[in-house]
Amino acid sequence: MEPTAPLPETTVSLSRLLPGRCGVVISVEAGDAEIEQLKAMGVCEGREVMLVQAGDPLILRVMGTRIGVSARLAASVRVDACAGDTFGTRPGPAGGA
Amino acid sequence: MTPAQPIRRHPAAEPEVVVALVGNPNAGKTTLFNALTGLRAKTANFPGTTVERRVGFSRLGPRRAKLIDLPGLYSISSETPEERIARDALTGRLPGLPRPDAVILLLDATHLERNLYLASQVLELGLPTVVALNMVDLAERAAIDIDVERLSAELGCPVVPLAARSGRGVEELRRRLEALAGRPWQPAPAASPPSHDCEGCPFKARFDWAEEVGGRCTVSRPAVTGERTARIDRVLTHPSIGVAAFLAVVFVVFGLIFWVAEWPMGWIEQGFAWAGGQLGRWLPEGEVKSLLVEGVVGGVGGVLVFLPQIAILFFFLSLLEDTGYLARAAFVMDRLMRRVGLPGKAFVPMISAHACAIPAIMSTRVIEDRRDRLVTILVLPLFSCSARIPVYTMLTALLFPHRPVAAAAVFTGAYALGIAAALGMAFAFKRTLLPGETRPLVLELPGYKLPGLRTSLLAAWDRARVFVRRAGTVILGASIVLWALASFPRTDPPQEAVALRERASALALVGDAEGADAAAARAESLARQHALGRSFAGRLGRFVEPAIRPLGYDWQIGVGILSSFAAREVIVSTLAVVYGVGETDDPQPLTETLRAARRSDGTPVFTAATSLSLLVFYVLAMQCLSTQAITRRETNGWRWPLFQLGYMTALAYVAALLVYQTARWLV
Numbered sequence: 001m002e003p004t005a006p007l008p009e010t011t012v013s014l015s016r017l018l019p020g021r022c023g024v025v026i027s028v029e030a031g032d033a034e035i036e037q038l039k040a041m042g043v044c045e046g047r048e049v050m051l052v053q054a055g056d057p058l059i060l061r062v063m064g065t066r067i068g069v070s071a072r073l074a075a076s077v078r079v080d081a082c083a084g085d086t087f088g089t090r091p092g093p094a095g096g097a
Numbered sequence: 098m099t100p101a102q103p104i105r106r107h108p109a110a111e112p113e114v115v116v117a118l119v120g121n122p123n124a125g126k127t128t129l130f131n132a133l134t135g136l137r138a139k140t141a142n143f144p145g146t147t148v149e150r151r152v153g154f155s156r157l158g159p160r161r162a163k164l165i166d167l168p169g170l171y172s173i174s175s176e177t178p179e180e181r182i183a184r185d186a187l188t189g190r191l192p193g194l195p196r197p198d199a200v201i202l203l204l205d206a207t208h209l210e211r212n213l214y215l216a217s218q219v220l221e222l223g224l225p226t227v228v229a230l231n232m233v234d235l236a237e238r239a240a241i242d243i244d245v246e247r248l249s250a251e252l253g254c255p256v257v258p259l260a261a262r263s264g265r266g267v268e269e270l271r272r273r274l275e276a277l278a279g280r281p282w283q284p285a286p287a288a289s290p291p292s293h294d295c296e297g298c299p300f301k302a303r304f305d306w307a308e309e310v311g312g313r314c315t316v317s318r319p320a321v322t323g324e325r326t327a328r329i330d331r332v333l334t335h336p337s338i339g340v341a342a343f344l345a346v347v348f349v350v351f352g353l354i355f356w357v358a359e360w361p362m363g364w365i366e367q368g369f370a371w372a373g374g375q376l377g378r379w380l381p382e383g384e385v386k387s388l389l390v391e392g393v394v395g396g397v398g399g400v401l402v403f404l405p406q407i408a409i410l411f412f413f414l415s416l417l418e419d420t421g422y423l424a425r426a427a428f429v430m431d432r433l434m435r436r437v438g439l440p441g442k443a444f445v446p447m448i449s450a451h452a453c454a455i456p457a458i459m460s461t462r463v464i465e466d467r468r469d470r471l472v473t474i475l476v477l478p479l480f481s482c483s484a485r486i487p488v489y490t491m492l493t494a495l496l497f498p499h500r501p502v503a504a505a506a507v508f509t510g511a512y513a514l515g516i517a518a519a520l521g522m523a524f525a526f527k528r529t530l531l532p533g534e535t536r537p538l539v540l541e542l543p544g545y546k547l548p549g550l551r552t553s554l555l556a557a558w559d560r561a562r563v564f565v566r567r568a569g570t571v572i573l574g575a576s577i578v579l580w581a582l583a584s585f586p587r588t589d590p591p592q593e594a595v596a597l598r599e600r601a602s603a604l605a606l607v608g609d610a611e612g613a614d615a616a617a618a619r620a621e622s623l624a625r626q627h628a629l630g631r632s633f634a635g636r637l638g639r640f641v642e643p644a645i646r647p648l649g650y651d652w653q654i655g656v657g658i659l660s661s662f663a664a665r666e667v668i669v670s671t672l673a674v675v676y677g678v679g680e681t682d683d684p685q686p687l688t689e690t691l692r693a694a695r696r697s698d699g700t701p702v703f704t705a706a707t708s709l710s711l712l713v714f715y716v717l718a719m720q721c722l723s724t725q726a727i728t729r730r731e732t733n734g735w736r737w738p739l740f741q742l743g744y745m746t747a748l749a750y751v752a753a754l755l756v757y758q759t760a761r762w763l764v
Binding site: 034036037038039040041042044045046047052053055056057059062063064065066067068069070072073 | 171172174175177207208210211214215300301304305308323326327330331334336424427428431432441536537538539540541542543544
């Protein structure tokens with residue numbers, strides 16, 4: 001696989017998705033125990049996640065289940081647009097589309 | 098519903114089979130466990146840990162199976178205590194627990210792919226495994242069609258579709274297990290999901306596999322699922338409506354607890370009063386009678402009276418958990434609780450603590466982070482439990498007789514003080530003693546469903562049993578010690594009592610039965626008062642008097658406080674004895690007697706300042722040996738229960754001092 005140049009502009013943090021939009025997880029940055037749990041529940045590289053309800057904590061839909069996640073944790077997950085979907089994100093202080 | 102099969106001990110024809118039950122949280126593990134074992138389950142900790150395990154027995158044809166319920170898990174690879182223990186239990190590395198002969202792998206048919214992630218890890222262990230595909234009824238209703246044979250072929254092990262709640266498929270599972278256990282096991286090659294072929298993320302390969310297998314085995318599924326859950330969640334997880342809804346639920350549950358529990362509590366009280374009366378009638382006068390009637394029946398009865406509240410609380414908690422609502426409660430409370438440095442999951446134990454701190458401390462196990470859990474345990478006894486109600490009732494009656502509104506305000510104030518103190522102390526502990534970020538929320542919000550009555554009844558039964566066991570051991574011991582302190586050394590009755598007794602017999606001789614009874618009762622009361630004053634407890638009361646005088650208490654209250662370090666409500670009966678109330682059952686004479694009590698200088702003992710100070714002391718002080726014993730069990734040592742005792746006593750002392758000294762100048 002060809003090494004891809006870092007293109008943060010095409011990815012956004014999960015906490016900044018618009019409700020109802022879906023994203024494909026590109027990376028999960030933090031590395032603590034709770035990240036392990038998040039990954040074991042399906043928020044890991046390559047999975048599609050949908051933001052159901054914004055806020056803190058927020059609600060995600062992943063692999064058919066709804067999970068409540070604190071916004072701080074969701075901010076460490078970067079996602080790319082799902083196939084056939086263009087990004088809808090909320091304006092944020094840094095990064096994003 | 099399939100009835101649970103009662104197990105008779107077989108004459109050891111076949112060796113016992115050990116079966117481990119493993120599955121995701123919310124996959125219906127407890128329901129399946131109950132369906133397989135019924136009432137014969139025991140809840141205990143894994144040795145040396147505070148991770149709970151349930152062990153039960155089930156019949157597999159001619160053999161007896163020991164079923165071990167492992168904690169609900171999403172994976173078995175991380176280093177959390179639950180996952181490490183589940184891993185060790187499955188691989189036979191836990192001391193005293195053999196490697197299981199078979200595994201029941203529980204999968205939720207409505208969330209097959211997510212559940213297959215854990216399945217891939219469990220199947221890799223190579224143990225004889227049966228997959229219990231649970232909630233097929235809900236899957237059918239949601240129009241999810243799963244090809245069971247295909248799934249069985251993909252996983253390389255038998256798959257039994259079942260609905261644990263209605264009992265459908267449970268017998269088939271039993272048959273499959275019987276066929277499996279103890280036989281040589283050849284895991285099919287298909288059962289090996291990819292394990293090492295991923296460079297970056299070890300999760301990705303498993304999830305890819307889970308999605309592929311899940312996709313191949315799902316014949317059809319609707320495009321959208323969980324619309325009803327989404328609709329309900331729009332209300333119940335709303336930042337403000339959700340909190341209001343939660344408070345409403347708490348209010349209703351508490352109303353029900355106090356309302357429904359009233360009857361059984363009355364029966365228990367009457368039962369113990371009857372037992373005490375019978376013993377008193379049949380036993381000869383002496384130490385044994387005194388020990389049994391006052392120490393054992395009185396002491397244990399005073400605590401067992403809270404059993405209905407505890408059972409009902411756990412019944413409702415289990416019911417709420419089963420519907421999926423409890424996860425929403427933790428979700429909406431998370432943001433508010435975070436301000437004091439605790440996770441939203443700490444809120445459910447905090448509600449339970451208003452009934453009793455013991456079940457509340459036991460239910461802190463839902464909190465994953467050790468520091469968060471410890472802080473929660475430390476502050477839980479500050480919430481006003483129901484053992485304080487008799488004390489609050491007595492003191493508000495002293496403060497505001499015949500003024501129900503003012504009395505209600507004081508009552509509410511006592512509860513509010515407990516809540517404020519608990520949250521304040523949690524905030525302080527998280528910043529000083531146990532610093533660290535609150536673990537961020539990661540919580541599955543399972544689909545709403547109707548609760549199973551059987552699961553909730555069993556949960557109530559289980560917790561009630563734990564409580565009764567405590568009452569039969571720790572509380573019984575404490576009651577006996579207290580009885581001894583209050584009864585020894587024996588002293589001769591005072592002159593006045595002897596004279597009264599003689600007068601009683603004289604009156605009886607002339608036929609004045611009423612006068613004789615009154616004189617005898619008065620003599621008895623005087624003798625008890627005298628004996629208690631000279632007992633070890635009385636001496637201790639006098640010993641601590643200088644320390645508690647600044648709080649507005651005399652030595653009699655000191656005896657009451659000391660005696661209630663075993664259990665708070667004991668102060669009511671102790672005060673009745675030290676101030677010499679003949680009839681302790683009727684509250685009116687007690688408050689009248691207390692109000693009439695005078696110090697040596699002739700001023701009343703129970704002034705408004707003293708009563709308020711005593712109320713504050715009882716809101717904040719750690720006076721419950723049973724809670725201490727539970728804290729010890731849950732923290733694996735005496736360090737934290739002792740700290741809990743120390744900080745709460747200091748807090749109570751300082752607060753009562755401030756209240757007394759302020760109120761004295763104001764009133």
